[in-house]
Amino acid sequence: MPLQERARATKASIVEGAAAVFEEIGYGNASLSSVAERAGVTKGALYFHFKSKEDLALAVIEAQHALATQEGERIAGLGRSALSTIILTCASFGRLLVQEPVVRAGVRLTLEASAFGHSVTAPYEDWIRTMEFLTRQGQSEGEIDEALDTAAFARYLVASFTGVQMVSGVLTHRADVLERIEDMWSILLPAMVPETKLAEFLDLARLGVHEADPAEGRSGHSV
């Protein structure tokens, strides 16, 4: 393997190792040695790439953000209606949580980040803005009730999705997260969509979480 490629592979292993350690024991309890051990690299190799635990945590959050953004873009690229895009994005993020340790670790670190003095409002604010934009578009496409307060709904959707996946993490280590996302839509959709379209979107919420391959369209591993 060429040197540069090997360095990149080492770095990726370290980020994966860090994700595993952070997910299991949280930021405060993690140590650089435990990450080096988990990643199967020497402490020297680790220090070559990351100077501190904080650096490592930020790399994990960045890797999570990259994966989520990539999936978000893939789904936006499907050219579906705005409400379909919202539903498929939630389902897809649920599947990322099940399949990608780096996403689970990133979610945990984002919530714990006050412990290492970082502002972590940006990812939430980004998602809220995106969801608000899509909700307004859904209204103009006639698939979302005009009376819905788009700002309040977007904030609530992001917050409630966060709670759904976290409580699923506590209760079942996220084994049931896809069903819980489906439940979320079965409760939210009746108040949002015209009755004539309800069955169609409930079906999409069901199909969305059970879609076979979430990685479809993603190009390789992003860490």
Added chain:
Amino acid sequence: MPLQERARATKASIVEGAAAVFEEIGYGNASLSSVAERAGVTKGALYFHFKSKEDLALAVIEAQHALATQEGERIAGLGRSALSTIILTCASFGRLLVQEPVVRAGVRLTLEASAFGHSVTAPYEDWIRTMEFLTRQGQSEGEIDEALDTAAFARYLVASFTGVQMVSGVLTHRADVLERIEDMWSILLPAMVPETKLAEFLDLARLGVHEADPAEGRSGHSV
């Protein structure tokens, strides 16, 4: 002050100090010395009451649980309808989060508790069971749509409330948590209650979060 009373006061200060430290920096970063310093007690006094950081964390979770249960019982004792009880309980827990550091710390510790090897499913399961019971009762009282899946709704309500208060914590240090709980109801209620009763319950959700004194009826400090 009699000796026993003084010991109790010391213990309460330690739990309050621990809550402040855990809330700020999380379980992993907290140390017994920082808690002793924050509580204004010697390390000797701290060790007399708590043998480990884990003991301290469990005492904070217990104090949070005691406060929340006391509030839950107070509201159940008001003799309101089941749906009113659900709405007032959420509002009241929101106010506890704003006013009581021990509640904020307990919430954080419950989510971080996997880091110290404790099962923390019980508080969530308890709340889900209570909410399911009340939702079924609300159906038999004609205030909640018979078609609502009570188990799915109860799980979703607890999860979504968790997310609402956590994201409010990240974005505004919970300065807006009461408004966000109000938003939650403005989105959930239209799908749950008969149209003739919607205005009444939306009003209750608004009044509930703005009620002047959440501690009314609580007897003294519970830590």
